Amino acid sequence: MTMETAPKACVIGSPISHSRSPLIHGYWLKKHDISGSYDRIEVKPDQLDGFLDRIRQGELAGCNVTIPLKELTFEAVDQTDDQTRRLKSVNTVYMLDGKLCGTSTDGAGFMANLRQTVPDWRTRSKHAVILGAGGAARSLVEALINDGAATITIINRTVERAEAIAADYPDRVDPHGWYAIEHALPVTDILINSTSLGMTGQPPLEVCLDGLKSTAVVTDIVYTPLRTELLNQASSRGHTVVEGLGMLLHQAVPGFEKWFGIRPEVTDDLHDLIAADITGRQ
Numbered sequence: 405m406t407m408e409t410a411p412k413a414c415v416i417g418s419p420i421s422h423s424r425s426p427l428i429h430g431y432w433l434k435k436h437d438i439s440g441s442y443d444r445i446e447v448k449p450d451q452l453d454g455f456l457d458r459i460r461q462g463e464l465a466g467c468n469v470t471i472p473l474k475e476l477t478f479e480a481v482d483q484t485d486d487q488t489r490r491l492k493s494v495n496t497v498y499m500l501d502g503k504l505c506g507t508s509t510d511g512a513g514f515m516a517n518l519r520q521t522v523p524d525w526r527t528r529s530k531h532a533v534i535l536g537a538g539g540a541a542r543s544l545v546e547a548l549i550n551d552g553a554a555t556i557t558i559i560n561r562t563v564e565r566a567e568a569i570a571a572d573y574p575d576r577v578d579p580h581g582w583y584a585i586e587h588a589l590p591v592t593d594i595l596i597n598s599t600s601l602g603m604t605g606q607p608p609l610e611v612c613l614d615g616l617k618s619t620a621v622v623t624d625i626v627y628t629p630l631r632t633e634l635l636n637q638a639s640s641r642g643h644t645v646v647e648g649l650g651m652l653l654h655q656a657v658p659g660f661e662k663w664f665g666i667r668p669e670v671t672d673d674l675h676d677l678i679a680a681d682i683t684g685r686q
């Protein structure tokens with residue numbers, strides 16, 4: 405089957421109704437007057453191979469992938485890049501030279517958001533402290549190291565998960581349990597929450613920032629609510645803060661470019677549209 409003139413893409417996962425990706429890509433399709441489409445499709449793990457064949461056959465240009473399919477998709481695609489092979493997780497699928505390719509754009513989305521909000525972050529951020537050691541944390545470690553952070557401390561409830569990430573980055577990443585926060589804060593240049601704590605419907609993230617280095621940047625990848633308690637606390641202490649919504653918007657850019665042929669921009673208008681949707685659903 406050949407590609408239809410109007411390219412189609414979508415986000416897959418289960419559940420999928422919460423995904424804001426259709427709103428983001430729909431905004432860019434309209435802005436660039438592209439007659440393509442971007443939908444959400446419920447795909448369960450045992451349906452993944454059948455769905456990916458639809459992309460191989462040209463029915464769709466590609467897709468974004470969310471929970472619980474990211475690791476399974478990594479296993480199922482024909483080709484990945486070095487970074488994605490280290491992460492073993494795929495959130496963007498596209499065709500190139502007849503091959504089904506998978507990549508992970510979370511790390512690039514995080515860095516683009518950080519650079520946009522704190523252009524001089526690199527000179528300010530030699531030592532990063534990441535709370536959490538899940539899938540997102542692994543993407544952040546990879547991106548921060550590739551982009552110039554000197555050292556990283558990972559602090560996680562389950563220290564074995566932090567140790568598993570650190571093992572891939574000898575001499576650069578230091579794994580600890582939750583007890584280490586107090587000692588880490590005074591030497592932190594950038595503090596990142598990558599746990600799900602503080603997200604609407606999840607337990608609060610209970611961290612006291614009293615000992616945090618005064619020049620530290622504080623960022624939270626949780627974006628519901630837009631301003632988490634961590635960011636509120638940091639802001640009231642005078643720290644530069646970076647919201648998680650920007651990461652969500654920036655991670656969508658590479659997929660749109662691959663499927664629809666135009667590199668879209670993350671604008672204030674787009675930010676406000678998604679922010680209004682988040683606020684409206686709270």
Ligand SMILES: NC(=O)c1ccc[n+]([C@@H]2O[C@H](COP(=O)([O-])OP(=O)(O)OC[C@H]3O[C@@H](n4cnc5c(N)ncnc54)[C@H](OP(=O)(O)O)[C@@H]3O)[C@@H](O)[C@H]2O)c1
Nearest residue numbers: 536537538539540541561562565598599600625648651652
């Ligand atoms: N802004 C964006 O674009 C973006 C992108 C990706 C993810 N996110 C958000 O980032 C968060 C994490 O995503 P993920 O994919 O990394 O999830 P994940 O793989 O499930 O990891 C969850 C992390 O949160 C920790 N955690 C969960 N409940 C906890 C508790 N009660 N006490 C202490 N730690 C707890 C886990 O610690 P343990 O290892 O001890 O269980 C783990 O480190 C989610 O809220 C997700 O929505 C945002």
